[in-house]
Amino acid sequence: xxxxHPLVDRLLLAAVIALALLMxxxxxxxxxxxxxSNAELTVDTYSVLHGxxxxxxxxxxxxxxxxxxxxANSLLVSLAMTAxxxxxSSLAGYGFARVNFPGRNxxxxxxxxxxxxxxxxxxxxRHRLFTEWGLHNTFQxxxxxxxxxxxxxxxxxxxxxxxxxxxxxAAAIDHASRFKVFWRVLLPLTWPxxxxxxxxxxxxxWNDYWWPLVTATDQRMYTLTVGIASTQNNFAETMGLGYxxxxxxxxxxxxLLVYLFFQRFIVRAVQDLAAK
Numbered sequence: 001x002x003x004x005h006p007l008v009d010r011l012l013l014a015a016v017i018a019l020a021l022l023m024x025x026x027x028x029x030x031x032x033x034x035x036x037s038n039a040e041l042t043v044d045t046y047s048v049l050h051g052x053x054x055x056x057x058x059x060x061x062x063x064x065x066x067x068x069x070x071x072a073n074s075l076l077v078s079l080a081m082t083a084x085x086x087x088x089s090s091l092a093g094y095g096f097a098r099v100n101f102p103g104r105n106x107x108x109x110x111x112x113x114x115x116x117x118x119x120x121x122x123x124x125x126r127h128r129l130f131t132e133w134g135l136h137n138t139f140q141x142x143x144x145x146x147x148x149x150x151x152x153x154x155x156x157x158x159x160x161x162x163x164x165x166x167x168x169x170a171a172a173i174d175h176a177s178r179f180k181v182f183w184r185v186l187l188p189l190t191w192p193x194x195x196x197x198x199x200x201x202x203x204x205x206w207n208d209y210w211w212p213l214v215t216a217t218d219q220r221m222y223t224l225t226v227g228i229a230s231t232q233n234n235f236a237e238t239m240g241l242g243y244x245x246x247x248x249x250x251x252x253x254x255x256l257l258v259y260l261f262f263q264r265f266i267v268r269a270v271q272d273l274a275a276k
Contacts, residue, residue: 027252029048030245030248030249031245031249032048032049032053033045033048033241033242033245034057034058034242034245034246034248034249035048035053035054035055035057035242036048036053036054036242037054037056037057037242038057038240038241038242038243039240041240041241041242042240042241045241057240057242057243057245057246058246058250060243060246061243061246061247061250066219066220066222066227067224067227067228067247067250069220069222070222070223070224070226070227070228071224071250071251071254073139073142073221073222073223073224074205074206074223074224074225074254075254076139077139077142077143077205077212077223078201078202078205078206079202080139080143081143081146081147081201081202081205082198082201082202082205084143084146084147085146085147085149085152085197085198085201086152086194086197086198086201088147088149088152088153089149089152089153089155089156089197090156090187090190090194091182092111092153092156092157093152093153093155093156093157093158093159093160094156094160094182094186094187096108096111096153096157096160097156097157097158097160097161098160098165098168098182098186108157111150111153111154112150112154113150114148114150115150115151115154119210119211120210123210123211123214126145126211127214127215130215135215136215136216136217137215137216137217137218137221138221139221141215141216142211142212142215142216142221142223145211146201146204146205146208146211149201151197151200152197152201155193155196155197156190156193156194156197159190159193160186160190163186163189163190167181167185167186168181168185168186171184171185191265192265195262195265196265198262199258199259199262199263199265202255202258203255203258203259206224206225206254206255207225207255208223208225209225209226209229212225212226213226213229224251225251228244228247228248228251231244231247
């Protein structure tokens with residue numbers, strides 16, 4: 001019976017590799033298309049399976065388009081939104097988990113109700129509100145809506161609740177203020193949850209399309225998703241498929257790097273919550 005174990009392990013490994021290649025196939029196809037000349041792809045798309053390959057599409061994207069500006073806009077919006085969500089969610093999570101105040105449970109339920117409200121349901125009301133405030137085509141208009149993240153408040157509340165209250169009591173004995181208990185004692189213990197929340201927030205902000213499409217009508221304020229979509233709608237036939245795929249590959253690189261560097265924090269946060 002033991003002799004079958006190596007064979008089973010190899011079969012499972014082969015199946016995992018096959019599934020991984022199947023999932024990577026669209027990405028590999030996009031990369032291959034981006035390395036072919038547009039003239040050649042116009043004649044035969046399957047020419048991507050053989051050489052010659054070129055970096056001309058990437059050169060055109062980096063030097064002859066607004067992609068770099070759109071990348072900078074997306075990066076600024078994503079980082080600002082991530083920082084804001086981490087600050088607000090950490091403070092709200094600590095308040096719900098550690099501070100007793102009238103209506104706390106009702107307010108927390110209202111926050112959780114935000115998880116059930118799709119963005120499209122409030123899009124019109126938000127647009128009218130931001131029009132009155134004059135926030136369209138501004139970075140504030142792109143960032144502010146994403147700061148109210150119910151999931152972030154819920155995650156941080158649950159994580160703070162999992163931390164023993166004996167740490168608060170020990171710090172209080174040493175005459176530590178409530179803010180010092182939050183800042184020096186509890187907050188450092190929540191780094192895995194904050195890293196997980198930061199990754200999800202960054203990826204969500206980077207990939208967001210609906211709200212930037214509504215609020216950013218000036219091409220200089222486009223985020224990457226809206227900018228690439230406008231390029232596809234207006235210039236897909238003239239600029240070529242390889243050019244569009246080069247844009248898509250460059251748009252995917254930042255979120256791929258973020259995930260590769262920080263994926264271990266997601267696993268650690270889930271493990272800590274399960275253990276506690």
